[in-house]
Amino acid sequence: MEQLLDLAFFSSAIRVLTPILLAALGGALCARVGLFNVGLEGMMLVGAFGAVVGNHFFANLTLAILFAIVCVTLFSLIFGYLSIHLQANVIVVGIALNFLALGLTTFFLRTIFDVKGAYYDSTMVGLPKWDIPFIRDIPILGDIVSGHSPLVYLAFLLAGCIWYYFYRTISGFRFLSAGENPLAASSLGIRVRRYQYGAVLACGVLCALAGAQLSLGQVTMFTEGMTAGRGFIALVATMLGQSGPLGVTAASLLFGLMDALSIRLQGLALPTHFTDMVPYVVTILAMFFFKNKGFQQDAQKQSSSSR
Amino acid sequence: MLLEMEKITKQYGDLTANRSIDFNLRAGEVHAIVGENGAGKTTLMRILYGMEQPTSGTIRVKGQDAAFTSPADAIRCGIGMVHQHFMLFPSFTAAENIVAGREPGSLMRFDRKKAAAEVEELCHKYGMKIDPWAIVGGSPLGVQQRVEILKVLHQGAEIIILDEPTGVLTPLEVKELLEAVKSLAKQGKSFILISHKLNEVMDTADRITVLRDGVVTGTVNSGETDVEQLSRLMVGRELIQIERKPSMPGVEVLEVEGLTIRGHKGKPLLDQVSLNVRAGEIVGIAGISGNGQSELLQAISGLIKQDAGRIALVGAEVSAESARGIREKGLAHIPEDRYVWGADKSATVQETGLMGHHRRLQRFGFIRQKAASSLVADFVRKFSIKTGTLETRTQYLSGGNLQKLIVARELAQGTPFLIAAEPTRGVDVGAMETIHSELLAKRDAGAGILLVSSELTEILKLSDRILVMFEGRIVGEMAAEEATEEKLSLLMAGGKQQ
């Protein structure tokens, strides 16, 4: 047991949950304005690729991340325009964008870097590890909290910022109202569409950061399809967390722990499939209890299967 | 004079919803607008609130000409509207709902404490009581309505439009609301009260304007009139010639006893409704729509479940039966909303016309195509339904033609009992005559028909017996010979049977 749950375990859990948390926050923003974003997976993938490409061409981490943000934002604008202006089915657009992301990133991987499968550049600098002065000396907590990439800290900070935005600012209040009752909100002069586009763009930024953490966080490389379903796990975290920043953080923490646990178990030659299943099963069970909330109503608006 | 609306006319294509309407409002006055469904009340208010533009006519607020292109314009002129269906955010608190759009605070911070203080100040000033921190979604409907009213007061409204405000309230909540309106009026606020409930209007309003078929039939002071005069102004038409054969009622085909459906928060949708229909007779239910008729019909046809009471169809208990089972026991149904219940817009005319017959016209699970198409072709011929071919999509049929199709379809089911809900709504005169004579023919052939209509002329023309529904209850019953438009409209508006 001690071997299983040592400090490195918790530290890796935090590292692993970061992309999920970031994307899930993006998903929560979209969900709150009535757009159920199935395309988180594709957005994260574009972000991961954009970060590597940016790093390659600019040899500068900040510019690389900015480049990733630009790429994903353009990508998310497609989602926004199709879903908001043209009123296409949000699910279909999300699925199509996932396909497009996979195709485009693999396509450009071949054309830009002339490699198959993965691009790995040993000379490329990845995200630094920040050793925070006082905290790293605290026993136990220090080893867990200190030494992560800046995006990890940014993720938690952003979760807090979104919480503050939703529940303390006027703009955030109007944002929530636009999603809760768009008709009433627009009758009060609240520009619902503006908030929707804002949510989609913010989601793009968050997914770009998530992708950057993936491709530049531990090792600096891009693999075809490297998001490997994390975008969907993020969506699950959004649902489980009821599209609220705190809930989403808690859910992401749970999934991060499960993910880290399954990596550990692999090391011990034990089946990981059941720990991997936990996020999905837990969410299905949660849906039995949280019936008429948030995402279900959004999904209901998109499809007509549940009444 | 605070508000003047002069010669307001609104036309939608061929339909004239408002014709040269004059309406004015003084400061501190409660001025009610009454009329039947479709009289034009809602259209007039939508124009005032900036949701529609008048085809012609002028509006003046405090002597200044005003043109509203959106609700925001109207709000800026001090006009507030409390809609029939509340525009609230259920998960937010009362204070948040009230200040939404004009929240106190700075760029970084929504000052909720100040919002609650502002709300409490309003409550104190206007004598209304609510808890600013209560979550609106879980509050009773009377409280929700008070939140809506405080919202318009917070917006600085001097003129407040109340659109059918008491529909969902319990009697106690109604009393509180009307008291609040009178008290606010004393403090200088002006109200436009839209209602069909004449007793409430008589009690609360200073002046009453009656609309009928898009025109004003009279504006009276409440002290100088009574409910009978009002209902005559609402309805007064030429008496129609009734040419119906006397009915020969036979066995009971429908028996409803003590049917009750609990509504939300105290107000029942159906309250101990009992009635019966016999073979060979048409029982008409008169009433303004929204008084429980829809729920009654849906319960009888098995589309919703009642909370108490029993239903028997041709002698068989169907209280807990499914919609399919009830149809098989002998029910056909012309639904009140042809697009919601009666058809599938994306299906072909053939397919819409087949519903209910499809199980009968089959062989080994396959639909007998020839029989099916000749069935629907028959409908088209018999009722002169204008359609391209049977393969045309239902959405391309005009409303009237679709109604004819549905009537034809349901009459052809050959059942001992038929529900006909608003059977000639939106239908031209010629089609109306056809449908009416077909219904009478069905009744002469021995079927029992339950007719629900908000058109009094239709009720009087077709029914052998007439019931009146108001607020989920049967409030009156009379034989056709005794019925007059005045008696019926009085009961429909909540008056007492003489």
Place this chain on the structure above:
Amino acid sequence: MSNRWSKYVLPLLQPFAAVLIGLIAGSIAIWIAGGSIPETYSEMWKGAFGSFYFFTNTLARATPIILIGLGAAFAFRAGFFNLGAEGQMIFGALTAALVGLYMPGPGWLVCVAALLAGITAGGLWSALAGWFDARFGVNLLITTLLMNYTAALFAGYIVAYPLKDRTGSAALAQSQMLDNSVWLSKLFKGMPVHTGFILAVIAAIVIYIFFKRTVAGYEMRMLGGNPLFAVYGGVRRGAMMLSAMFVSGGLAGLAGAAEVLGTQYRYIDGALSTANYAWTGIMAALLAGAHPVGTAVAAIFLAALQTGGMGVERNTEVPLEIGSVIQAVLILFISAKFTYTYLKRRKEKNADGTAA
């Protein structure tokens, strides 16, 4: 006159425009990759249909896509958003492999039993989600999505541990190979397409007839078109939903079973997912507006994009993903409802001036 225009020409206009835009997008991508546009597209055509081998290869690839597409189309027609084809296919494949390996009896019997078992497994997994929705009100779209991963992980476990193929040096998580008496036979000697394709075609025809001519098909279509109208007319929604979900999942299960019995001859963890059959099948159904025959055609078209892409990869500098780029752009434009009716509505709204 305008009725005929809107009936025959317009429905084709949208997919046609989408395909055109997809090809244009593909051209841009090819140009970026430094390839020659005519050469690439000709290699794509050759890769998909150039020789008899390639042609049958496309058909073989299309087989599971057609079946899944039909399953998705079936559910969509009845008004239910079943996105669980991946999981249903996996369970179908796994069950078919297990029956094929461990059931005794003559080869052809085992094969048939394996197919039926695959259909049942996929159908039950799908109906389970349907039951959750009907009985507990848990949203179908989300449960089917989540159950995909559960199924994939469960199947992965089965072939990684208890039933892993430990013969040979393969480090892959997979079941043992099926005895060749159980295999679905190839239609042409040496060519990849197998009996599964015939099953897919038959399924498309059967489903087409079902929806067009049977009582149950009529009721399901009405349920999908206006559920209130259907219930009003006596259609039993709960039973219909479960049946529709079962058939939908069963077809996906059949897709998986046919792949196992006809192409791979064993269950390989992840093989069916990497090939992206499930999502391609769903796309085919969406492209064809859930029309059974249209779905089959769309499925073959999408399969051709994929095999064509492989041909492009083999013979040019352009990567095979060109196929998925075109595919995705296509579906984006289909989903964009960029149709005559939309633009018409927009014009009406502006002319009216009302805030309706």
